[in-house]
Amino acid sequence: EVEPEQVFEVLKEYYTVMAETVKKHKGTIPQFIGDEVFAVFGAQVEDADAALNAVYCGLEMLENRKRLNSKFRAILKRELNIGIGINSGVAIVGNLGSAERITYTVIGDTINTAKRIETLTQLHHNKILIGDTVPPMIEKFIETKAWDPVPVKGKAGMVNVHEVIGLKED
Numbered sequence: 001e002v003e004p005e006q007v008f009e010v011l012k013e014y015y016t017v018m019a020e021t022v023k024k025h026k027g028t029i030p031q032f033i034g035d036e037v038f039a040v041f042g043a044q045v046e047d048a049d050a051a052l053n054a055v056y057c058g059l060e061m062l063e064n065r066k067r068l069n070s071k072f073r074a075i076l077k078r079e080l081n082i083g084i085g086i087n088s089g090v091a092i093v094g095n096l097g098s099a100e101r102i103t104y105t106v107i108g109d110t111i112n113t114a115k116r117i118e119t120l121t122q123l124h125h126n127k128i129l130i131g132d133t134v135p136p137m138i139e140k141f142i143e144t145k146a147w148d149p150v151p152v153k154g155k156a157g158m159v160n161v162h163e164v165i166g167l168k169e170d
């Protein structure tokens with residue numbers, strides 16, 4: 001049994017490492033949800049390479065996971081698995097809340113779809129899955145593989161999803 005204090009320490013380092021990675025790739029983290037890092041790219045400042053930066057960030061997060069596992073495997077008695085869902089499109093961005101608590105928020109179908117795509121990684125650990133709008137923006141640098149269309153909660157019909165394989169060889 002892992003003690004809550006130990007889980008807290010692991011999460012603290014996990015968040016620190018992942019937040020630094022997001023920042024390095026020009027992303028912003030509106031919030032942490034449980035053990036989830038919700039990051040956005042190109043939302044505060046328009047960035048033609050936002051989708052590519054998000055994928056580079058995801059690839060580095062998968063590498064960071066390996067380092068974190070080496071450090072925390074003995075404490076957790078299991079592997080840390082992560083899954084990454086990336087989508088690109090229009091979203092509503094702004095500060096939302098009450099006088100007591102205002103939060104930077106990003107909402108919209110693009111965000112919901114990214115989250116739904118991310119849930120597919122629960123069956124396919126340590127993968128980066130991307131929505132159909134992303135491959136054209138990254139295809140020069142990133143190798144992807146199209147999946148057969150899949151049903152996704154909250155979406156009518158099937159959704160086209162692609163798996164990031166890695167960096168393209170020159």
